[in-house]
Amino acid sequence: MVNINWDELGFSYMKTPFRYLSHWKNGEWDEGSLTEDNQLHISESSPALHYGQQCFEGLKAYRCKDGSINLFRMDQNAKRFNQSGSRLMMPHLPEEKFMDAIKQVVLANHEYVPPYGTGGTMYIRPLLIGVGDFMGIGAAPEYIFTVFCMPVGLYFKGGLKPTNFLISDYDRAAPVGTGAVKVGGNYAASLLPGTEAKKRSFSDCIYLDPQTHTKIEEVGSANFFGITKDNQFITPTSPSILPSITKYSLLYLAKERLGMEAIEDDVYLNELDKLSEAGACGTAAVITPIGGIQNGEEFHVFHSEEEVGPVTEKLYNELIGIQFGDIEAPKGWITNLTVEK
Template sequence: MLNNTDYKNLGFECRETHANYISYFKDGSWDQGTLKKDSCLTISAFSTCLHYGQEAFEGLKAYRRKDGKIQLFRPNDNAKRMQRSCKRLLMPEVSIEKFIDACEQVVKANEDLVPPYGTGATLYLRPFIIGVGDNLGVRPAKEYIFSVICSPVGSYFKGGLAPNNFMITTNDRAAPNGTGSYKVGGNYAASLWSHHIAKENGYADCIYLDPLTHTKIDEVGAANFFGITKDNKFITPKSSSILESITRKSLMHLAEKELGMEVIEGEVFVDKLDMFTEAGACGTAAVISPIGRIDYEDKKYTFYSETEVGPVTRKLYDMLTGIQYGDVEGPVGWVHLIK
């Protein structure tokens, strides 16, 4: 490593890097794209991304393996999810090949900033697409920017793999039949106030209920929810207003194929949380954050422990991170080695 960063104590924050990737869409096509040294963009003040929220983004990580090589985890899935978001917001798609090539270029340009194996830290990649140019009316932009920025990061929640407490909010992050299942900025803007209230009251984050009936769990802040039942079932919400998490999809596979659990994607009613012995939030940034307790109105639901990680959650975490860091061989197509 060429720097003296204390990787074991990194938080989830922006840090200066060497280069980022940028590509422009004009006259109906994307240019070849290039690396640039700074993370600043110059765009028109009339850009649709600023006024009408026409933007989408992704999040994935570059992992340093024990042998020193670097790999990405399921980047094809991130590329496909971004394409889906672009379709919904009437933006031009980026091909899977261009998406992965851009990520590779950024990783190689910042190779010495990919944290060492064993620190628990990674190089977080943030690909995004924004509508730019001179636009005034509510309509899709004619020009777009696709960029990949990066930063070395540690755990999203303080304490790493340790239980956190959450509160259930009655606010909504997405509307029924809206954009909740797409990775677009508007969903996150809608979550800022509820997250702020949760933090002010001493919680790691808030949990959102389904926006139609407010009877079922949808998402945990910016992550997905899963629970382990007393009879060893892995249950996670199924809803049209939650993001299709790549981490959650991976955990569902591991729970079924490696741990022999029955995996159910269905309704998780808030008044039946006592059926879970363990619960967690999962996502690219958080990986897995065990849930120690959920507070809702005058009820408190405690799971395995508020101080210790449950055995099933621990196994799932170890298997998933083992694959991500190259210690465990994963299913075909899950790992993309940077060459």
């Protein structure tokens, strides 16, 4: 057994024994395999380094009460991974290859999946990068697909309790740029705004739509949702928003499990008083309740700065109950892995 204090896990890198590695060259993928080497060996002229030709994913593995391990909707990660890759002219990765790599990595490192009841999970990072000797501005001649993992705790410290966010003066993405795909450049551009928000004691910043700056689009590291005062679940719609798997799961659960009207629509900054609750959601964040939003000199408080809203709490409990195997999942959402003893 590994010697880890599961109660003190943060959201940081930890080297685990195995990761998956596969190369694309001459128009095809090799078979791929597990390796213990956590260093990628690439050409100094790799397009991933110079021109940002890379994309990634994030998903989690959850320890169930019976000791087995759940993977949550990884087929959706596989689809989104290829959507991101296609936007940057990278080769298609068969979805079965993606999912098989995830399974191999999780099972090879199963001792690092935190025990049931600790609240910890295993975070899994698939990555696709353009490599090879190439100096022109164009698609790389070769590619590396890799998957690594590590045990993690909560992304935002404090667990399920409200935290405050700051409206950013920066734009996250161009109106028809790469905002809807999971590529590194979007996150590099968010470092400065996010750091400035944290210096002012906010958890992160919230970005507005880049064309009019009147509508909420995304939280820096997650999607935004709100609960209206007439019991409607609403999340922003925009071609610049990353299609969060957690967000779409919550849209489904709000409608099918809680009986709410659940929609994607514009969320105007000047209409925040229509919302009784708000939150940020994503694989890393899960659900983070938003206590208040600072917009210039104005500070808008939702349900409470201190208490989690009742609908947000129900959605959180439903979601993590499904992920950890305590609540029946919708068909196709869970892949359960049995660990051989």
